[in-house]
Amino acid sequence: MPKPFHLGWFLQGSSVQAWGEPFTGAIGRDWMVPELFCDLARHLERACFDYVLIEDSSYVGESYGGSREIYLKHGLAVPRQDPAITATLMAAATKRIGIVPTFATFTHPPYLLARMMASLDQISSGRAGWNMVTGSSDVAARNYGLPQLPDHDLRYDMADEYMQAVNGLWDSWEPGAIVADEESGVLVDHTKVHAVDFEGKWYRTHGPLNSGPCPQGRPVIAQAGGSPRGRQFAAANADTIVASIKGTAAMKAYRDDVRARAAAAGRDPDHVKLLFLVNPIIAGSRAEAEAKKQARIARAEAQVPQLLAFFGKITNIDFAQYDLDAPVDTLDLRTNGHQQSLDDFKRVAGKKSLREAMLSYRGTSGSVELIGTPDDIAAQMAEAMEEVGGDGFLFSMGDVSRRTIAEVADGLVPALQRRGLTRRAYTYEQFRDNLREF
Numbered sequence: 001m002p003k004p005f006h007l008g009w010f011l012q013g014s015s016v017q018a019w020g021e022p023f024t025g026a027i028g029r030d031w032m033v034p035e036l037f038c039d040l041a042r043h044l045e046r047a048c049f050d051y052v053l054i055e056d057s058s059y060v061g062e063s064y065g066g067s068r069e070i071y072l073k074h075g076l077a078v079p080r081q082d083p084a085i086t087a088t089l090m091a092a093a094t095k096r097i098g099i100v101p102t103f104a105t106f107t108h109p110p111y112l113l114a115r116m117m118a119s120l121d122q123i124s125s126g127r128a129g130w131n132m133v134t135g136s137s138d139v140a141a142r143n144y145g146l147p148q149l150p151d152h153d154l155r156y157d158m159a160d161e162y163m164q165a166v167n168g169l170w171d172s173w174e175p176g177a178i179v180a181d182e183e184s185g186v187l188v189d190h191t192k193v194h195a196v197d198f199e200g201k202w203y204r205t206h207g208p209l210n211s212g213p214c215p216q217g218r219p220v221i222a223q224a225g226g227s228p229r230g231r232q233f234a235a236a237n238a239d240t241i242v243a244s245i246k247g248t249a250a251m252k253a254y255r256d257d258v259r260a261r262a263a264a265a266g267r268d269p270d271h272v273k274l275l276f277l278v279n280p281i282i283a284g285s286r287a288e289a290e291a292k293k294q295a296r297i298a299r300a301e302a303q304v305p306q307l308l309a310f311f312g313k314i315t316n317i318d319f320a321q322y323d324l325d326a327p328v329d330t331l332d333l334r335t336n337g338h339q340q341s342l343d344d345f346k347r348v349a350g351k352k353s354l355r356e357a358m359l360s361y362r363g364t365s366g367s368v369e370l371i372g373t374p375d376d377i378a379a380q381m382a383e384a385m386e387e388v389g390g391d392g393f394l395f396s397m398g399d400v401s402r403r404t405i406a407e408v409a410d411g412l413v414p415a416l417q418r419r420g421l422t423r424r425a426y427t428y429e430q431f432r433d434n435l436r437e438f
Contacts, residue, residue: 002420004438005385006392007049007413008275010242011037012077014054014086014101017400019075021299024401031079034086038093040405047409048423050273050435051098052090053131053222053242053394054083057313058107059140064309065320074306077313084116091124098431100129100222105158107135107144110165110198111205117219118170118211126215126430131222132237134159136314136337152336153229161200163237168196170218172208220431226340235261239435240273242394245367246344248387251276255388273435275394276384280370280377282407289371300362304355307362311345314338324355366396374415382421 016031018024027036041052060078061071071078083101091099099120103113113130121128134155135141138148149155177192196207224242225234234241235258245254259269281296283289300307308319315335322331328349335342349357368384370377381393397404416422428434 008394009052010394010396013080014083015080021399023403041090043409045094045097047413053100056083056102061313063312070309096426102131104133104135105162114166114169115211118214121214129220156229156233165198165203173213236265243276251388273391275392276367277396278366325353328357374411378415
């Protein structure tokens, strides 16, 4: 019997999805009411996914040509609503699937973040996760009154301290603190609720949380550390890691490295689940899938400026200044933003032109290419997991619509379940327990 693996969905932002793509309906008009996301969560819960991660950024891009035009015109990561709102609605629409909004350490003081996440864990009966990010854009920093973000590695030093503060707040209520004893008239045992009085170099908080305890003790922590410093942080803190690594050999090396770092930090490596980003092309036949692939390539070729603008948004690089036919290895590309993404791009690029490199980088189906019928793709996923060793896949679909959701939930997942590769039912009520099940 093959070892099962985990499934998650990487939702690119909490508002307009796949603007201009086929089968997205009137998304440009009806995006304000998030029925699409509630439907997505319900469908993925029916397919027994571990979680939905709501990616976020709280600024309008302006790196491409020093202008916001291309971002606004094409709906590149804008408009976006606060993921706390969307996550709450998605949690209310479901009963078992984990809901994981993204919040940055520089946008929320530790007490505010800890209280929000404790509240979400409570209303969802123990299904909340936090995608913990340190930020990547000076534009976003200015929206919060900061001149710029600290240097990349310093942000992780600050994040280590931030985690000490929020963990202290979540731990400020001991198990059994809520007595609710009507006979004695005691709701809370005051001896089991404690101040934190955390004072660090960058953060301080008094505590305890006034929101009460998290059902899970602490919410599930998701992280996407790709750089060496990011891997160190993720290995020490994350329950699940978003991994954007190309090719099974690199995927295995990354997983082995993170697991070794987790063990060195005194953690059980099996408690750190790495889910690799994929964007499968699912169809009724291999020929139909190949036709969809060619259509996807054609759309990408027509959207190279938009692809570069989006990539520039997360790396703070103005790609508009470069000739599209210039070899990437002749360009001075460096970032204080997403370092792993830029490193992956350079590795894919080699001596290709900027145009060719971006098409190669964005044109692949994530960590491994998955294409064909549901049974084809189930076999491809099984083979990849066998080579990598675990732990699962995170679907990052660029064309999110009810059609693509159904292709995964009603087409691919049953094929995976027939092979014993994914669960048919949730064993546990709470998110972390299901994540650690296998």
